[in-house]
Amino acid sequence: MAKPNHTLFFVQGNPKLEYADAAVLGLAFDENASFGRGAAAAPDAIMGASHQLDIEDPLTGKTFQKAIHNFGTNKPKDVKDMIKGIEGKAKKSLEAKKFFILLGGDHSVVNGLLGAVPKDATFVNFDAHLDLREEWQGEKKNKQSHAAVSKRIFDRGFEQVWIGVRDRINEEEMEFVAEQSLAEKIFYCPSMPRDYYKGRKFPKWMKRKNMLFGGIKGKEISQMISSIETEKVFLNIDVDCLDMRQGVETGVASPFGLSLEEMSQTIFEICRKKKVVGLSIAELVPDSFNRGQTFAAMLCLNVLGWAKI
Template sequence: MGKPLITNVYSKEESNVIAFGVILGRRAAESVNAIREASWFIEVFDIASKRNLLERARVYDIGDIKLTSYDDLENVTKTTSSILSEGKLPLMLGGGHLATYHVLKAMPKDVILLVFDAHCDLRESYMDEKIVELDYINESAMVDKRLNDATWLRWASEEKMFKKAAVIGVRSGDEEQLAYAKKSGILLITSEKLLSRNGLNAAARILSNLTRGRKVYLSLDMDVFDPSIAPAVDHPEPLGISFREFTKLIKSIKGKIIGCDVVCLRKIPDNEVTEFLAARAILEILSHAT
């Protein structure tokens, strides 16, 4: 790890947010550190709201969880449990979205799960070259077609890791995934709906009602944003949301955010816009979580 996320001002004891990386994916280490590096160049004062976005967040970065096998993902759950037991908020940087499944294992089962993602991630099983890249550990660790980036939310649902869930900004999925979402009560808020007239306000009301008085876990897959503003992602999809829409939806959350992650950034040469967007999104999340 080079620079820690955002700041080195606070000790672990003084902090109320503990950040850590999960090195899952062929270019995860480079991508996670790109977010950390960018975070040092983001202005924490928000002109629109005239406030310091880190006014209440005291962040300490404990570094990365490095994996040699898929069994090592248990360390993600253990680390998250330890952070929660200290009364602090875990902030995970990825890496593949599969890591979120292992963070959720440590969360209370009555948590409301909000996933900002272009994809449903509700397949029963799946494998292709992209999944191998996303969940790569090393040449000897074989990706499981039953539990990976394309299926993690399905299995989290099957294992009742949350009370209710919504996938926001979704625009890629097949008939079987849509049918499963309907059957299991997972709310899909499409980017088309968000971008329609009055769609953003309607979605904000839904999230307000869904989260009011509840514990919330928030997962941000960077591919939820339009590729024009977030090109450096593992699986870009057209017609994504803007940062304006993201911030309005974050502000609509009425529950208590008890954990969060930012995943699926894939660093590309000579373009830093996506990691700067990721770092700015983290500030927005933390301003409403602490």
């Protein structure tokens, strides 16, 4: 694995937050993962892999110029410590209008952002899961579980849109989606062959028009962007939204998901049409070929270039 040295993209050292365009914070935490572990190693792996990227624009040859303040990687001892470690830094950055990047960690790290992200922003969740459970992890009844993140976001009054959902939706979540009329906001990757759905009645928590039967192209992206009602967006990325063939390792791998191209194209359009204020990447388990961490680093680099910063 590439060596971490706590700079992202090796550009301009580590400028003070006040002179930076963006800030990045790593969270080496995977205590709230219910299945595979390993995401705690992701922040340093992503920062390390970022040094291998070409940072020139492919058309102009111009070098990437944004200044990024790096808070380094926190290693919290428990959930309380984890949330405390994120909130202050995220708040300080976002209030100063700095683009904020949070590198998890399991998906529960997003709990640390809820007091910091502007209230008038929509969380656009790229995820194979709805994460709308009240609590998870069996006997532990964990409200901060990675399977309850969207519920906590909802509790704080944020708007949300989901892209790539297809796995382990339980009855509690189905009822919640129907009750709160969230179905319009959820874009599903079908996990069964197209004909399985043919002529069938769809339940209240699922809209046929939101099923991504032919993958994601311009029409689907327009539909997704129309479902985002606010100008401001926070991109909340759980890498299990990606199809397992894409080579990005994660704790809860799931087939029939997005391709790298579909994800990239969708995020590009969101950055063009909306004001993206920040990005979180969670559930990435680094691999020994540097595939996942290189993709994540490239995503950070691209979003920093595409967003209106």
